[in-house]
Amino acid sequence: MTVRPSWNDDEIEAVRDLAAAYFTKEVGPNAEKHVAQGHPDRALYRRAGELGLLGMSLPEAYGGGGGSFAHEAALIEEQARAGDTTMGFAVDVGIVAHYVNAYATEDQKQRWLPKICSGEWVASIAMTEPGTGSDLQAITTRAVKDASTGSGQAEYVINGSKTFISNGHLCSLLIIAAKTGEEAGAAGISLIVAEVDDETPGFQRGRILDKMGQKGQDTAELFFDDLRVPTANLLGPEEGKGFYQMMEQLPQERLITGLIAQAAIEAAVEMTVTYTKDRQAFGKPLFALQNTRFELAECETISRVNRAFLDQCIVKHIDGKLDATEASMAKYWISDRATEVADRCLQLFGGYGYMNEYPIAHIYADVRVLRILAGANEVMKELIARSL
Ligand SMILES: Cc1cc2nc3c(=O)[nH]c(=O)nc-3n(C[C@H](O)[C@H](O)[C@H](O)COP(=O)(O)OP(=O)(O)OC[C@H]3O[C@@H](n4cnc5c(N)ncnc54)[C@H](O)[C@@H]3O)c2cc1C
Secondary structure, eight states: OOOOOTTOOHHHHHHHHHHHHIIIIIIGGGHHHHHHHTSOOHHHHHHHHHTTOSSTTSOGGGTOOOOOHHHHHHHHHHHHHTTOOOSOHHHIIIIIHHHHHHHSOHHHHHHHHHHHHTTSSOEEEEOOBTTBSSOGGGOOOEEEEEOOOTTSSOEEEEEEEEEEEETTTTOSEEEEEEEOSSOSGGGGEEEEEEEOOTTOTTEEEEEEOOOSSOTTSOEEEEEEEEEEEEGGGBSSSSTTOHHHHHHHHHHHHHHHHHHHHHHHHHHHHHHHHHHHHHOEETTEEGGGSHHHHHHHHHHHHHHHHHHHHHHHHHHHHHTTOOOHHHHHHHHHHHHHHHHHHHHHHHHHTGGGGGSTTSHHHHHHHHHGGGGTTTSOHHHHHHHHHHTO
16 A cells, blocks of 8 residues: 655656666666675666666766655665665665765766766765764874875875674765864865775775665775875865765765665565465464554554655755754654564564565565664654754
């Protein structure tokens, strides 16, 4: 009983069909390989680019599709419905490309965005450090200006380390949050774009981290040891704006997290209804037991109530009116409900629910992190409380 969202139209339905075919026919058969190697195949980013699935809400002048957030939302939902957590599109085109589009110069947009939209480059954003995640103002990665370089252009020399970076193993474009000033807290933080590959001096990719879920998605450590980046790659007109840029962009990241959580809830309920109608116990389907019926009735109600709020947030975001408070509500509420619903549905599968060959086991493990990343849910509640 998936209810199609109100912001759907024929064009969005066409995007859904294209995305669903891509995830089920092209990504799905590679899922085991992605898990084994800890990251998705780079060629599948290029394939998504060829299909026009990347950067659908970015301007056509930069290789995008000229659409709206509805196009991005359709891609993210279809990925979650297909059960794929390996392709890092939510961060790549869902988040990082929008920082570039919002704050880079015209030349930089021309240089970077077409490569992201074609899938030639994978993009990441590195905020979190081993010593700090929620408290972003406490980052210690430093970028120091050095005007005396052989190349003749002023450069930042970046030192520090980052962890939990999505797409960290594959990224070619990396936004680094670093301290550029002595000012305490938010005022000293800037965002700097580094073009990186495995041979870039001063840049080292660390381990692909072994996670409890989302195992085919590369979440990695990154190290900067005198990494040199042109000062022209500072995002925005002046230093010290990084924290405010992150605060401006985080609502989209939080809405995307809510979307992923909601798609997981809808998939979990649907597959559990199907399973319990088929599985027999005590001479009748599990679905005939009152507990099963009540559990699924409650889960479906949670799903539809979430969906109504989420769709309202999406429509507001398409109109540029979604504020940080409502984005935080969507992120915290729906991701909390996703872990609850995944747990309740898994229970109805009995022992099979605990087996990795059953998709409900993956949903259970995959959604857990949604309460932590993009700002822990406790931080979301702090943000909401500030608006009261
Ligand atoms: C799979 C995955 C992918 C990620 N991708 C990225 C990425 O691409 N880029 C990136 O920069 N980061 C990424 N992260 C990092 C993520 O954003 C952080 O893990 C998150 O912000 C929490 O930071 P922390 O892990 O350091 O936890 P901490 O800051 O140590 O917090 C631990 C816990 O303390 C509690 N807490 C924290 N602050 C408060 C508060 N103010 N009030 C009440 N309770 C609080 C919460 O329960 C929180 O979960 C990713 C993380 C994971 C697991």
